[in-house]
Amino acid sequence: MTSRAERLATYGVLSLFAVIAVFPLLAVAAQALALPHLSFGAFTAAWRQGHFARYLTNSLIVVTVVVVVASVLSILAGYALGTMDFRGATTLFYVFLAGLMVPTEAIVVPLYFDLRSVGLDNTLPGLMLPQIAQSVSFGVFWMRAYFRSAPRSLIEASRMDGASSWTTLRRVLIPVGRPAILTMVVLIAMWTWNEFLLALVIMNSNEDRRTAPLGLSIFQGQHQTEYQPLMAAALIVAAPVVLVYVFLQRHFIAGMLSGAVKE
Amino acid sequence: MRLGVGRPAPAGRAGAPPPGEPRRIGYLYVLPALVIYALFLLWPLLHGAWLSLFHWDGLTVGTWAGLGNYRQTISDPQLRGAFGHAVVLLFFYAILPCCIAFVLVAAMSRSRPRGMTFFRTVLFLPQVVAMVAVAVAWQWIYSAHGPVNGTLRLIGLGGLARGWLGDFTWALPSVGLIGTWAEIGLAMVLFLAGVQKIPQELYEAARVDGAGAVAEFFAVTLPGLRRELAVALTLTTIAALRNFDLIYLTTGGGPGDATKVPAYEVYNRTFNTGEVGLACAIGITIAIIVFAVTAGVGRLVEGRA
Structure with missing residues (x-):
């Protein structure tokens, strides 16, 4: 139904905006590699002077712990809120959902004073725990949606076999729900890796525990x-x-556009 | 593209639960998540709301302020300026990307191009790159000898070249355009997905009725993309309000107060000027606006559905 010209125009528009989207990133890469000469000198210099080995390790530790803990907690809570009837289940869900709308800016200042008063400022757990809380808010929303969409017959068949709620979760629902879980995992990992404001405020004086984005901002200052x-x-x-x-763009896009408010 | 997790949720479970339906054990499953969530998100939120009612410098004993900090948030010229800047950025982060993406996608709604996965992946890329890295890249793009000024000199407009982020007039729009760059792909990906779901018959019917491109846009495309438009406006508006990273790393609120925004003022008033209560009031105000936008846009869409 469409003319050749129309199709060409479509590709033209898409290509133009694709170029705009990648230009800053390609420019960064081109400069970093000193193209067209191709040199890794800038990388080794930045790596050493910016202490990125240490900062990337810190980031990796934070991301791993936040992802594992937040995912487990979200699956457990989402399972209960999505498949079981108990008093207050809906209210609890809305309580978790509200967290999606709480911007970091609204909690970072009280968090700073609270963590300081219990000696958790400038520590990795102090940086992880608030991010686990934020991630759980999305995770519960996401996993509850999955568990509600899982075929009821699957759960009932498992129960008929005499399986406990725990066995049903472990043996039936988690294996079937791998794609949904993977989406949650990559999103939490990305948000945690990219987090800047919390790291800036909580790691205000412990240079050894800086994350990679915080390290970059310090490096930029120098x-x-x-x-x-x-x-x-x-x-x-x-x-x-x-x-x-x-590799996993489908998961990123589906999750981030799910109407979830967090970014 | 699917936005959800597949099948619709099972219909209401109004009747009595089947025998053996686990119930009380549900609390046990929810408990661990709830404890961490309550301690590290709900509590700071409530604590912040409480602190916002005091004049406190973070060191000495605070004094009761009532709603004084909120009054100051509205009346203080500097803070009013910050919220004014947020409105300007709203145009660059939300209105501009949504309008451009909407018109572009509507214009190509008749064709079903191949290679969409590739374009989608590339267009959405700015959304996943750490803001810190984005800020570093754009700082160079806007710098004295960066590509923007280079292009201007190349086309004989060298007189316009300047350090864009250090210019009192141009710093705010320059930062805003970084937001446009980041959000336009999100809007396009959303609308492209929505357009694919509009039945082709609707377009054919419109054409049979003799509708031109413009009439077709208002009769078919606009109503068909209403939901996607709402999601896009919500996400981009929130991005415009939560831009601490970008401001802190590109301009630090400067030059002067030219790019101070509420998200930056939360940090600035806490750690630079020692007005912790005021900072908390600004933070709570941002949260209220985010909440209102989310609820408001959602209602607008549902209301017309």
Whole structure:
């Protein structure tokens, strides 16, 4: 039904905006690699001067713990809220859902004083726990939707076989729900890896425990206009998420556009 | 593209639960998540609301302020300026990307191009890159010898070249355009998915009725994309309000107060000027606006459905 010209125009528009979307990132990569000469000098310089080995390790630890703990808690709570009838279940769901609308800006200042008063400021657990709480808010919303959509017959058949609610979850629902769980995992991992404000406020004086984005902002402060190492550092921080995204883009997009309000 | 997790939820469970339906054990499953969520999200939120009622510098004993901090949030010229900047950024983050993406997608709604997965992946990319890295990249793009000024000099408009992020007039729109860049792909991906779901027969019917491109847009495309438009406006509006990272890393609120925004003021008033109560009031105000936008846009869509 469509003319050739129309189709060409469509591709033209899509290509133009695709170029706009990747241009800043390609420019960063080109500068970092000193194209067209191709040199990794900027990377080694940024890596050493910016202490990125340590900061990436910290980020990896934070992301791993937040993802594992938040996923387990979300699956458990989402399972109960999605498949069981008990008093207050709906209210509890709305309580979790409300957390999706709470911006970090609204809780970061009281968190800073609360964590300081219990000695958790400038520690990794102090950075992880608030992020687990934020992730659980999305995770419960997401997993409850999955458990509600899982065929009722599956759950009932399992129960007829005499399986407990725990066995039903472990043996039946989790294996079937792998795609939904994977989506949740990649989103929580991305949000945690990219988090800046919490890291800036909570890791205010412990240089050894900085995360990668915080390390980049410090590095930027020290290398204002030395763009080559700066771009290399930016690439080091952004690359892990972008790599995972390229392979699992469907999960990222579906999850982020699910109407969930968090970003 | 599917936005949800597949099948619709089973119909209401009004009747008595089947025998053996686990009930009380549900609390046990919810408990661990609830404890962490309550301690590290709900409690800080309530604590923040409480602190917002005091004049407190973070060190000495605070004094009761009632709603004084909220009055100051509205009346203080600097803070009013910050909220004004947020409105300007709202245009760049939400209105501009949604309008551009909407018109573009509507224009190509008649064709079903191939290779959509590739375009979708690329267009959505800015959404997953750490804001810190985005800020570093754009700081170079806007710098004295960056590509923006380079292009201007190339086309003989070198007189317009400047350090964009350090310019009193241009810093705010420059930051805003970074937001446009980040959000336009999100809007396009949403609308592209929505357009695929509009039945082709509707377009054919419109054409049989002799509708031109414009009439077709208002009769078929606009109503068909209402839901996606609501989601896009909600997500981009929230992004416009929650832009601490970008402001802190590109301009630090400057030059002068030119790019101060509420999200930045929360940090600034706590750690630079020692007005913790006021900072909490700003934070709670942002949360209320986010809540109102989410509820308001949702209602608008449902109401017309």
